[in-house]
Amino acid sequence: MKALLALEDGRTFKCRSFTGSGEAQGEVVFNTGMSGYQEVLTDPSYRGQMVTMTYPLIGNYGINDEDVESNRIQVAAFLLRQYQPYPSNFTSLRSLADYLQSQGVLGVHDFDTRALTRHIRSKGAMRAMISTRDLDPESLAAKARAIPSMAGSDLVTGVTTDRPYRWVDGKVEAVTENEWQQPKIWRHRGDKHCVVAFDYGIKYNILRCLEGLGCEVFVVPASTTADEVKAMNPDGVFLSNGPGDPEPLKYAVKNIQPLIGYKPLFGICLGNQLLGLALGGKTYKMKFGHRGINQPVKYLPTGAIEITSQNHGFSVDFDSLPKGEATVTHINLNDNTVEGIRHNKLPVFSVQYHPEASPGPHDAHYLFKEFVGLMK
Numbered sequence: 015m016k017a018l019l020a021l022e023d024g025r026t027f028k029c030r031s032f033t034g035s036g037e038a039q040g041e042v043v044f045n046t047g048m049s050g051y052q053e054v055l056t057d058p059s060y061r062g063q064m065v066t067m068t069y070p071l072i073g074n075y076g077i078n079d080e081d082v083e084s085n086r087i088q089v090a091a092f093l094l095r096q097y098q099p100y101p102s103n104f105t106s107l108r109s110l111a112d113y114l115q116s117q118g119v120l121g122v123h124d125f126d127t128r129a130l131t132r133h134i135r136s137k138g139a140m141r142a143m144i145s146t147r148d149l150d151p152e153s154l155a156a157k158a159r160a161i162p163s164m165a166g167s168d169l170v171t172g173v174t175t176d177r178p179y180r181w182v183d184g185k186v187e188a189v190t191e192n193e194w195q196q197p198k199i200w201r202h203r204g205d206k207h208c209v210v211a212f213d214y215g216i217k218y219n220i221l222r223c224l225e226g227l228g229c230e231v232f233v234v235p236a237s238t239t240a241d242e243v244k245a246m247n248p249d250g251v252f253l254s255n256g257p258g259d260p261e262p263l264k265y266a267v268k269n270i271q272p273l274i275g276y277k278p279l280f281g282i283c284l285g286n287q288l289l290g291l292a293l294g295g296k297t298y299k300m301k302f303g304h305r306g307i308n309q310p311v312k313y314l315p316t317g318a319i320e321i322t323s324q325n326h327g328f329s330v331d332f333d334s335l336p337k338g339e340a341t342v343t344h345i346n347l348n349d350n351t352v353e354g355i356r357h358n359k360l361p362v363f364s365v366q367y368h369p370e371a372s373p374g375p376h377d378a379h380y381l382f383k384e385f386v387g388l389m390k
Contacts, residue, residue: 050373076106253285323374
């Protein structure tokens with residue numbers, strides 16, 4: 015089925031849908047990973063974005079029930095060079111097309127992903143509209159320009175959990191509001207480290223990593239107040255990843271500030287940006303962001319180089335961080351952007367990349383162990 019994608023600047027790309035008729039809109043970005051497309055599809059940090067995979071062949075190992083990072087597909091559309099409709103892998107339960115169709119997500123191929131990626135690298139990430147119904151370039155480009163900009167939009171409210179929950183044996187365990195507000199919510203106090211995790215769009219593998227290191231994890235909505243967290247008396251606080259611009263999340267910053275210095279605090283991705291704002295810094299939208307599993311990061315205290323998994327389009331402004339209070343610990347070797355910060359006196363730190371990987375290398379898994387060490 016013929017389809018057309020139009021960028022807000024008027025450039026168009028012909029393609030074909032492998033999931034049937036449909037339309038989609040959002041910011042177009044690219045991911046350079048050679049594998050891990052199921053994790054990409056379900057990563058809440060991609061909410062509101064149409065993802066282009068630069069690796070040319072996608073779908074070859076199918077879809078299973080284990081490699082998910084949330085309870086649904088999060089991307090607005092999936093843009094591929096070549097779709098493989100016949101997966102071959104012992105874990106595969108269904109095809110990529112079946113998976114996308116089951117949740118009404120548009121997938122297209124026969125797409126010049128290289129040309130689109132080069133255009134985005136030159137001009138920057140931009141809004142786009144894709145359709146199998148409207149194939150008029152001018153009409154689609156006009157629709158793309160009418161899409162709300164990601165900058166200034168709060169996308170966290172669309173992905174955060176409505177209710178708090180426990181993470182037990184690799185699965186979500188629901189709790190009632192009355193239950194989680196009780197003072198004795200922790201089942202393993204003294205035997206495990208009790209962690210409250212703010213859900214700004216949290217990936218399941220973060221929860222797997224924390225549980226695997228002996229933590230009892232309680233996940234709370236993004237709007238949870240500092241007083242509510244303190245009433246739970248955790249051993250540590252975690253700030254999760256999530257989609258979009260951190261600047262509109264005033265409520266999150268307001269809730270984080272009283273928790274700085276309260277207990278050990280660790281943030282990842284959007285959590286890193288929100289911590290930067292809570293410390294008095296600023297953030298900005300990057301030209302095309304970092305999305306892939308091969309980003310080189312330098313750990314400044316030792317000079318060690320880590321190959322990391324990343325997914326973000328905003329960054330903390332290096333020069334805006336308060337002098338003498340916070341230190342930049344990690345930088346990206348491709349563009350020298352901030353990849354990690356640490357408070358100079360308090361047990362508070364964060365990184366911009368994803369140490370839990372999924373997909374990606376595990377070079378930075380030590381950060382979870384460092385967080386657990388601070389809670390001892």
